[in-house]
Amino acid sequence: MSRKENKKQNLIYIVGAGLAGTSIADEIQKKGILGKAVAFLDDDPKKIGKKINGLPVLGPIDEVANLIRINPADEALISIPTIKIERLREIYEVLKQSGFSTIKLLPALSQIVEGSAHLVQTREINPEDLLGRNPIAISLKKTLAYLKGKRVLITGAGGSIGSELSRQLFTGGAERVYLLGHGENSIYQINKELRILQEAGVGENAIIVPIIGDLTDRDYVRYIIKQLRCDIVFHAAAYKHVPLMEANPVAAISNNVFGTKNLLDACFEFNVKRFVLISTDKAVEPVCVYGVSKFLSEQLVLATAEKIKKEKPKGLDYMFVRFGNVLGSRGSIFPLWVEQVKNGGPVTVTDKKMSRYFMTITEACSLVLQTGGLGKNACSYLLDMGEPVSIYETAKQLIKYLGYEPEKEIEIKIIGLRKGERLEEPLWSKSEMPEKTDYSKILKLNKIENIKNTFSITGLNKLLNELYPICYLTQNEQLFRNKTKLLRILKKEFPDLKSDIK
Incomplete structure (x- = not known):
C-alpha cells in the first residue's frame, strides 16, 4: 500500500x-x-x-x-x-x-x-462572518466589465481594503493589476495569494505586477505613474490607526495628505482616466488627526476634479467613496477582542454608549468597485452602512461566539475614550445631503451649502503650503517634523480637533 x-x-x-x-x-x-x-x-x-x-x-x-x-x-x-x-x-x-x-x-x-x-x-x-449584516449580492462579472483590458493600480494593495480590492478586481478581466505598497511583506503576501488563486483557476489571466514604493516621494510617484500608463487608480493607501496617528501627526499628514496629492498630480499630468479615493466616516467634521488627513484627501480629489473640468477633455473621472468601519480590517477592534478572549479577558470597550457603522470588507470592496465604474467626475459617494451598532453589545456577541459567557466568564472592561475618538461617527457633514442612486447601497453626496473659504482650492493650497515645510525638509529647518506647529495649524482650521497641543 x-x-x-x-x-x-x-x-x-x-x-x-x-x-x-x-x-x-x-x-x-x-x-x-x-x-x-x-x-x-x-x-x-x-x-x-x-x-x-x-x-x-x-x-x-x-x-x-x-x-x-x-x-x-x-x-x-x-x-x-x-x-x-x-x-x-x-x-x-x-x-x-x-x-x-x-x-x-x-x-x-x-x-x-x-x-x-x-x-x-x-x-x-471567523467572528466577522457571524456578526455582520446580510451583504448585498453583486454580480462581479457585470460590475467589473469596465475593467476589461485595462491597467489598474491599487495603492496600499497589501492592506485589508487594498488586498480585498485586488482579489475581487482580479476577476474583472483587467490586462494588468499593479500592487503598490511600501511594506514588502504585505505586498509579497497578496502577490503570492493572487498567483495561487490564478493557478487554481480563479479569475482571468491578468499580469500581476508587485511594486514597492513610497507615495510621499513626489519624484518617484511621477515616474511610476508615467511608466505604468495605468487607466484606473484605486487609492487605498493610508495610515489609519487613530491613537497611533495622534502620537505621530506629522507622519499622518505626510503620508495621507501629501502622498495623495503626489498621486493625484501625477495622475492628472499623465491623464489617468479614473481615480477612486477610499475615504472614511472619520473625515466628517474631524476630531482626530487621521480624520483631518482624510478630509483633506477628499478635498484634494474634488479640487483635482474641478481642475479637470477646466483643463482636460471629457473622459477623466475623479471621485471619492466614503464608508464607516469594516469588520476584521487590520488594526480593527475584532482581532484585538479575539486575542483578549483567548488570554482570558478582560475585553476592553471604550464606552457603553459608543456606536459604529459596520460593513464586511467583502461587501465594502464590491461596492467600491461598482462605484468606480459608475461614478462621475467631481462626485462624492457614500456607502449605505445601515444602522449604527452598539460596540458594547457587539463585544458581548463576540464573547458568546467564542463559547464564553460575557461578564461571568469573560469580563468587559470600560476604559474610556482614547485620544481622537468620539462616541458616534457621522457619515456625512451638515453641508452634505445623501441622495439615492440607481444602485442599491450606493449614495451620492450633494452639497447643500458652500464649503467655507478655507477649503476653496486657493485656501486648500494655502494650508498645504503651511504644512509642507513640517513634512519635508526645506531651508526653514526648525519647522521640519515640528509636531507642535503642525497641530496648531490644524487646530486653527479644525477647531473640533481633540489632539493635545503643548
Whole structure:
C-alpha cells in the first residue's frame, strides 16, 4: 500500500449541495490529497436522500448534523454563497454542537463569479462572518466589465481594503493589476495569494505586477505613474490607526495628505482616466488627526476634479467613496477582542454608549468597485452602512461566539475614550445631503451649502503650503517634523480637533 493510500484522510462534509458545493466536491475528489468529501448536508427536500456526483445528500441540516460520527480531523465546509447571516449563525451553532472543530466557509456571493467556486477560496469561519449584516449580492462579472483590458493600480494593495480590492478586481478581466505598497511583506503576501488563486483557476489571466514604493516621494510617484500608463487608480493607501496617528501627526499628514496629492498630480499630468479615493466616516467634521488627513484627501480629489473640468477633455473621472468601519480590517477592534478572549479577558470597550457603522470588507470592496465604474467626475459617494451598532453589545456577541459567557466568564472592561475618538461617527457633514442612486447601497453626496473659504482650492493650497515645510525638509529647518506647529495649524482650521497641543 502506498504512503498516500495508507495515510488516513480527514472527512469533509459539504453544507450546501448547490452549484458552489458540487464544484468544491468535484475539486476535492480530483485532487485527492486535501481530504475526502463524504456527503452533502442540505435542507432542500428535493435533494435529500439522493446522490450528487456520487455523494449522498443528508438533511435537513439541523436534524442530521448531530447524528454524524465525527473524528477530530473532520471538517465541515459551508458552501452556500447566498446564505443569510441569520441562517449562517444557526448552521454554525448546529455544526459546533455536533462536534466539528474545523468549520470552513466559502466567501459571499460577491466573490464568486457566475457561480464558479474553488477550494482555494475557502477559509475558516471567523467572528466577522457571524456578526455582520446580510451583504448585498453583486454580480462581479457585470460590475467589473469596465475593467476589461485595462491597467489598474491599487495603492496600499497589501492592506485589508487594498488586498480585498485586488482579489475581487482580479476577476474583472483587467490586462494588468499593479500592487503598490511600501511594506514588502504585505505586498509579497497578496502577490503570492493572487498567483495561487490564478493557478487554481480563479479569475482571468491578468499580469500581476508587485511594486514597492513610497507615495510621499513626489519624484518617484511621477515616474511610476508615467511608466505604468495605468487607466484606473484605486487609492487605498493610508495610515489609519487613530491613537497611533495622534502620537505621530506629522507622519499622518505626510503620508495621507501629501502622498495623495503626489498621486493625484501625477495622475492628472499623465491623464489617468479614473481615480477612486477610499475615504472614511472619520473625515466628517474631524476630531482626530487621521480624520483631518482624510478630509483633506477628499478635498484634494474634488479640487483635482474641478481642475479637470477646466483643463482636460471629457473622459477623466475623479471621485471619492466614503464608508464607516469594516469588520476584521487590520488594526480593527475584532482581532484585538479575539486575542483578549483567548488570554482570558478582560475585553476592553471604550464606552457603553459608543456606536459604529459596520460593513464586511467583502461587501465594502464590491461596492467600491461598482462605484468606480459608475461614478462621475467631481462626485462624492457614500456607502449605505445601515444602522449604527452598539460596540458594547457587539463585544458581548463576540464573547458568546467564542463559547464564553460575557461578564461571568469573560469580563468587559470600560476604559474610556482614547485620544481622537468620539462616541458616534457621522457619515456625512451638515453641508452634505445623501441622495439615492440607481444602485442599491450606493449614495451620492450633494452639497447643500458652500464649503467655507478655507477649503476653496486657493485656501486648500494655502494650508498645504503651511504644512509642507513640517513634512519635508526645506531651508526653514526648525519647522521640519515640528509636531507642535503642525497641530496648531490644524487646530486653527479644525477647531473640533481633540489632539493635545503643548
